Amino acid sequence: MRAKLQLACLAAAAAASLATSAPRGFRSYPAWRPHQVNHVVGGSVVGVWAARSGREGVGIVVQVRQAYQPGAGEGMLVVDSASTVLELGRRRIRPGRVVPGPSPGGASRTYLVFRFDGLGSWNAGERSARLRLALVVGGAPRELLVDLGQSRLSAHGTRTDPSVAR
Amino acid sequence: MRTSSLARVAAVALQVGCLGTVIHLDRNAPGSAALEVPPPDDLPVGSAIDPADPGERLVAVVPELTAGGGYWSGSWSAASSAQLAFFYGDRLRSHYSDDLPFGDNRVAPFRSLGAAVGFDLLAPGGGTRRLTASVRIAEAVGGAELGWGLEPGPGEHSFFLGGYIAGWARFFYVRLLYGLGRDFGFESGVALDYALTWVWSK
Numbered sequence: 001m002r003a004k005l006q007l008a009c010l011a012a013a014a015a016a017s018l019a020t021s022a023p024r025g026f027r028s029y030p031a032w033r034p035h036q037v038n039h040v041v042g043g044s045v046v047g048v049w050a051a052r053s054g055r056e057g058v059g060i061v062v063q064v065r066q067a068y069q070p071g072a073g074e075g076m077l078v079v080d081s082a083s084t085v086l087e088l089g090r091r092r093i094r095p096g097r098v099v100p101g102p103s104p105g106g107a108s109r110t111y112l113v114f115r116f117d118g119l120g121s122w123n124a125g126e127r128s129a130r131l132r133l134a135l136v137v138g139g140a141p142r143e144l145l146v147d148l149g150q151s152r153l154s155a156h157g158t159r160t161d162p163s164v165a166r
Numbered sequence: 167m168r169t170s171s172l173a174r175v176a177a178v179a180l181q182v183g184c185l186g187t188v189i190h191l192d193r194n195a196p197g198s199a200a201l202e203v204p205p206p207d208d209l210p211v212g213s214a215i216d217p218a219d220p221g222e223r224l225v226a227v228v229p230e231l232t233a234g235g236g237y238w239s240g241s242w243s244a245a246s247s248a249q250l251a252f253f254y255g256d257r258l259r260s261h262y263s264d265d266l267p268f269g270d271n272r273v274a275p276f277r278s279l280g281a282a283v284g285f286d287l288l289a290p291g292g293g294t295r296r297l298t299a300s301v302r303i304a305e306a307v308g309g310a311e312l313g314w315g316l317e318p319g320p321g322e323h324s325f326f327l328g329g330y331i332a333g334w335a336r337f338f339y340v341r342l343l344y345g346l347g348r349d350f351g352f353e354s355g356v357a358l359d360y361a362l363t364w365v366w367s368k
Contacts, residue, residue, distance in 0.1 A: 122195055
């Protein structure tokens with residue numbers, strides 16, 4: 001009797017599970033990330049991070065919160081995108097496209113697109129790069145070095161809600 | 167282990183559906199970034215936008231036992247077989263096994279090339295049990311198979327070529343078959359398999 005009951009329960013559970021949604025997996029993609037996002041240059045705060053990373057390259061946002069005030073000691077800070085370079089292995093990559101961005105909360109943003117073979121770079125084991133961000137502060141050229149690493153934030157995983165699966 | 171215990175283990179294995187191990191390879195890991203599209207204005211400082219999924223490729227080794235029945239050559243009968251299949255395929259979405267609307271959590275590439283060797287434990291239609299070897303090509307729910315069968319007793323062998331349409335719901339399967347020079351057939355039953363899969367991004 002007990003065995004029959006167990007079998008009946010198991011059969012019921014098996015039948016019920018047919019309708020359940022299978023778990024959805026998601027791929028954790030590697031991305032370029034700066035070791036440090038915010039930097040202080042000439043009194044201004046410069047935020048640098050990779051907003052887009054992938055097999056086509058990397059798109060970097062530079063956000064500047066000015067310390068400049070007319071009559072104050074520090075001069076205005078300007079991003080010199082034409083002289084900015086991303087060093088990746090032996091390559092020196094210049095931004096192929098520069099998009100002036102919005103000014104959220106008084107800060108100005110610039111989006112720099114560095115195109116390169118991101119797939120080949122990953123497969124070749126390149127995991128670090130350096131951004132030589134050219135700046136002009138009060139008319140004088142400055143350079144901000146930003147080290148970036150390429151890694152996954154997490155392991156591959158499983159999501160049970162298909163609406164959030166990537 | 168007593169027979170009843172074995173039956174319970176098998177029942178639990180069926181309960182969880184098809185079992186398997188997936189090994190993720192690091193090759194081609196980056197996604198597709200739409201670099202030309204500037205990030206949204208309100209993107210928080212330091213945060214990034216997920217790249218798009220390029221899909222994935224996989225190779226798998228799948229030992230499988232099937233038990234069921236069907237309609238072949240004008241009569242209904244039971245059938246059972248054991249096979250070892252290999253395939254190389256791709257999926258439209260990474261880590262999804264259900265690109266197909268009625269898919270489930272079994273290893274089911276959207277399109278694949280494969281090969282299999284098998285043996286009839288119970289031959290369909292009460293015929294002679296055969297050893298078979300075949301190559302397969304499949305896309306979505308359909309596929310074609312070219313194979314060679316050997317009947318060990320009489321030592322006779324033959325080639326076969328056919329197509330099929332198949333669907334699964336967990337461990338249940340349904341298959342419509344057409345063999346060149348033969349009739350249409352239908353089979354359905356339970357498939358218990360263990361898929362060892364290597365998967366990497368396209």
